Amino acid sequence: MKYHLHIFGCQMNEADAQRVGSELEKIGLTYTDHARDADVIVLDTCVVRQSAEDRAYSYIQTLKPIKAQRPAAVITVMGCMVGVKSNGALKKQFPWVDVFMPPSETAPLVNYLRQREAFALLEEETRHRHAIQDGELILPAHERGKLVAAHVPIVYGCSHACTFCIIPFRRGVERSRPVGQIAQEVRSLAEQGVKEVTLLGQIVDRYGKDFSDGPDLSDLLRVINGIDGIERIRFLTSHPNWMTDKLLDIVAELPKVCEHIEVPVQAGDDEVLRNMRRNYSADDYRRLIDRIRAKIPNTSIATDIIVGFPGETEAHFQHTYDLLEELRLDVAHLAKYSPRPNTVAERNMIDDVPEEEKERRWRVLNDQHERISAGINRRYQDQVVEVLVEDQHKGKWRGRTRTNKLVFFEDEMTDRRGQLVNVKIDKTGPWSMNGTIQSA
Ligand code: SAM
Numbered sequence: 001m002k003y004h005l006h007i008f009g010c011q012m013n014e015a016d017a018q019r020v021g022s023e024l025e026k027i028g029l030t031y032t033d034h035a036r037d038a039d040v041i042v043l044d045t046c047v048v049r050q051s052a053e054d055r056a057y058s059y060i061q062t063l064k065p066i067k068a069q070r071p072a073a074v075i076t077v078m079g080c081m082v083g084v085k086s087n088g089a090l091k092k093q094f095p096w097v098d099v100f101m102p103p104s105e106t107a108p109l110v111n112y113l114r115q116r117e118a119f120a121l122l123e124e125e126t127r128h129r130h131a132i133q134d135g136e137l138i139l140p141a142h143e144r145g146k147l148v149a150a151h152v153p154i155v156y157g158c159s160h161a162c163t164f165c166i167i168p169f170r171r172g173v174e175r176s177r178p179v180g181q182i183a184q185e186v187r188s189l190a191e192q193g194v195k196e197v198t199l200l201g202q203i204v205d206r207y208g209k210d211f212s213d214g215p216d217l218s219d220l221l222r223v224i225n226g227i228d229g230i231e232r233i234r235f236l237t238s239h240p241n242w243m244t245d246k247l248l249d250i251v252a253e254l255p256k257v258c259e260h261i262e263v264p265v266q267a268g269d270d271e272v273l274r275n276m277r278r279n280y281s282a283d284d285y286r287r288l289i290d291r292i293r294a295k296i297p298n299t300s301i302a303t304d305i306i307v308g309f310p311g312e313t314e315a316h317f318q319h320t321y322d323l324l325e326e327l328r329l330d331v332a333h334l335a336k337y338s339p340r341p342n343t344v345a346e347r348n349m350i351d352d353v354p355e356e357e358k359e360r361r362w363r364v365l366n367d368q369h370e371r372i373s374a375g376i377n378r379r380y381q382d383q384v385v386e387v388l389v390e391d392q393h394k395g396k397w398r399g400r401t402r403t404n405k406l407v408f409f410e411d412e413m414t415d416r417r418g419q420l421v422n423v424k425i426d427k428t429g430p431w432s433m434n435g436t437i438q439s440a
Contacts, residue, residue, distance in 0.1 A: 001122055003029045004038035008056055009046025011236070012200050013079055015151040016104050017044045020078070021140035023106040027119060028126035031142045035066060040074045042109070045081035047166055049338035056081050060094050067096035074098050074116075076109050083170035084157075103171050104156050136188035148390045148418045149232075149400075150194045154182050154220065155201030159210075160239070162266075163277045163349070164306060166340035167202055176201075176208050179215050183223050190229030195418055196388055197224065199235040205242035218250040225254040231420060232388060232402065236262035237304070240280050240288050248295040258402040259296050263288070264304030264333075268323030269316035272309055275349070282323055289327050300376075300403035302331035305365060308358030309337045310349035317361050324368060330376055330403070332369045336362050373430040377405065380425045384438055387423045389416040396434075406432040 003024045007017045020042055021031060035041050041063060045056040056077075063075050078101035082090065086100050101108045113119035139147060157172040158165075186197050199220070201207060207217040217235065224233050233256045240263055251257045267273050270281045292299060305320060324332060336358040339346040353361075380401075387407045389399040396408040397416045409423050416437075423435035 001029050001039045001119070002032040002037055003040040003042065004032050004035045005042050005044065006035065006059060007044045008052060008059075009044065009048065009079065011151045011198065012103070012153060012202075013044045013046060015153050015200060016079065017042065018140065018143070018151075019104075019137065020044075020106050020109065021143075022138050023110050024113075025138065025140055026126070027110065027113065028122035031140050035063070038073065040076065040109075040113070041066070042076045042078060045077060045079040047080045047170065047340070049335060049340075051338065053081065060097065064096050074109075074113065076101055078105070078109075079103050080167070080170035084172040104153065137185045138188070139192050139194075145193045146391075146417065147192070147194055148388065149196040149198065150189050151198050151200050152182060152185060152189070153177070153201070154199045154217075154235075155204060155207050158202035160203055161277065161344070163275065163344035164309065164337065164340065166343055169342055171202070174203070174206065174210050176206075176210050176214070179220055179223055182220065183227065186224055186227050186230060190227055193418060195230065195420075196232040196234070197230060199224070199233070201235075202237065203239040203242060204235045205238040205244075205247060209242075216246070218244075218246050221250050221254055221257055225256045230256060233257045234260055234404070238263045240265070240278075240285055243288055243292070245291070245295070248292060251299075252296045258404070259299040260302075260402065260404040261292055261296070261299055262302040263292075265323070266304060266306050267309060267312070267316070268320035269312070270319075272312055272316050272320075275311060275345075276306075276309060277344070282319065285323070286327065289329075298403070300330035300405070301327075302333065302404075303329050304333045304335065306335050306337050307361035307365060308353035310345055310351055310353070312337075312353055312361075321364065321368065324365065324372070328372050328376065330373060330405075332365065334362055334365050334369070370430045374428070377428040377430060377433060380405065380433060381428050382425060384422050384424050385435075387421055387435075389419050389421060391417060397437075407435055408432060409435045409437050411437050 005017045005021055007013055032038050043059055046052040067075055075097045076099040077097050080103055082100045082102055084102045090100055099109050099112050154177055156175045158168045159174040161168055205217055208214045265285045266276055266278055268282050339351045385401045387399040389397050391398055396410050398408055400406060407423055422438040424438050425433050425435040427434040
């Protein structure tokens with residue numbers, strides 16, 4: 001019996017879907033790349049913007065004829081479209097879907113399959129193989145020994161309630177996972193060949209704040225840093241207000257934690273930031289970037305920006321442009337504001353920036369970002385950098401620097417996957433670099 005995963009959205013969705021694959025393999029299913037061959041099809045959805053939701057709707061429509069031809073196929077829709085409070089409306093809309101599953105859960109699908117005789121027998125056959133693996137994350141077979149960089153959720157949900165964001169409604173309140181559970185998962189990933197872990201949370205630097213007197217992200221990083229086999233650690237996404245000096249000092253101190261910080265500003269204008277309910281000013285963000293750069297030299301910094309938020313005037317937008325020009329960050333993930341149901345912005349504010357103007361602002365920032373990134377990356381020209389090789393792409397090896405820069409190089413003779421290699425950079429661009437391998 002086979003399963004297929006189709007994943008939309010963020011790294012958290014990728015991690016969630018990987019865990020579904022792991023659970024399905026424990027009961028005897030194997031992965032297939034093709035939905036048409038699968039007995040179980042799982043779609044992991046994103047609704048952070050309307051465009052993402054539209055893509056998920058279209059994909060669900062493509063599953064209808066599959067279900068009509070093969071009624072025994074089990075169709076599952078999971079993730080943020082379903083949310084933590086599923087109300088039956090989706091079932092009415094998509095009667096060909098068998099299981100609706102909230103984000104980060106696997107039990108509804110596994111329990112559904114257990115009730116079906118064919119899957120129950122399969123589980124019986126495979127149970128003994130997994131007897132010693134309970135509680136660990138066993139990667140799906142097609143990734144085991146091949147996956148170099150894995151994502152590990154450490155905080156589920158979010159309780160922050162930025163006025164634009166639907167995530168708290170769909171992923172529920174903030175819940176940090178216990179240190180021991182995360183460490184066990186990372187250890188098992190290392191045993192399966194993973195060399196790099198990215199710890200995930202909507203506001204990852206709030207890790208542990210929902211425990212009374214518990215460990216924080218710095219404490220967790222120290223534990224993960226001690227795990228054999230793991231070479232690199234990253235974490236994302238941080239909120240500016242929770243990036244303490246203690247955390248920055250730990251990033252600077254621990255050898256495996258990479259010089260790479262993802263800390264969204266969303267806008268460079270104080271009024272817009274207030275309306276977004278971000279709880280910091282542009283000056284606070286400036287000071288944070290200064291602090292990061294002072295404590296962690298040569299770090300790369302990524303941000304997220306929303307253009308066209310309700311009430312964003314040309315002057316407000318200019319403040320965002322000027323802030324980005326001044327700070328010269330490595331990466332800017334740009335999004336056009338998309339009203340999301342039941343958020344404060346959708347209920348109480350008017351989506352008054354026309355679509356063409358959102359598009360124009362997006363392009364202006366994209367051009368700016370391309371120029372700034374190209375300039376930053378030019379500094380790598382002729383330098384030798386350490387690259388962790390992840391996979392092959394169009395005949396070249398592909399990996400990342402500690403600062404999360406994508407590097408390509410050629411090497412026909414050896415399998416480089418999972419190796420740390422030194423690469424001399426020959427050519428740089430805004431999105432990636434090319435180089436020559438220096439040493440084994
Ligand atoms: N929780 C983190 C934060 O806000 O700092 C980041 C994770 S969020 C799910 C990913 C990004 O999607 C946000 O940083 C934001 O830029 C973008 N986003 C969220 N809601 C949006 C909306 N309604 N319209 C456009 N972009 C949105």
